[in-house]
Amino acid sequence: MATEDEFHAAAEDVKTLPSDPGNDTKLRLYALYKQATEGDVQGKRPGFTNLVGRAKYDAWAEVQGTGTDEARDAYVTLVRSLGA
Structure with a gap:
């Protein structure tokens, strides 16, 4: 299980990825980050x-x-699979 420190380090590492992972992966990263930090999606689509x-x-x-x-x-x- 990833610690909170590992999570925050990964969030910093993602800013310096060696190449653009593409929109689908960036959306996945966004979704997982938001879920980990804020919980379920709220508000209107x-x-x-x-x-x-x-x-x-x-x-x-x-x-x-x-x-x-x-x-x-x-x-x-x-994030680790992306080479960060």
């Missing part, structure tokens, strides 16, 4: 004209119900 906000909301909604520790572990594992 952005409208169809806000494509970025909608994609982020949808990605976060996909991990709804995931526990904090599980989301933290998945985030750290994903």
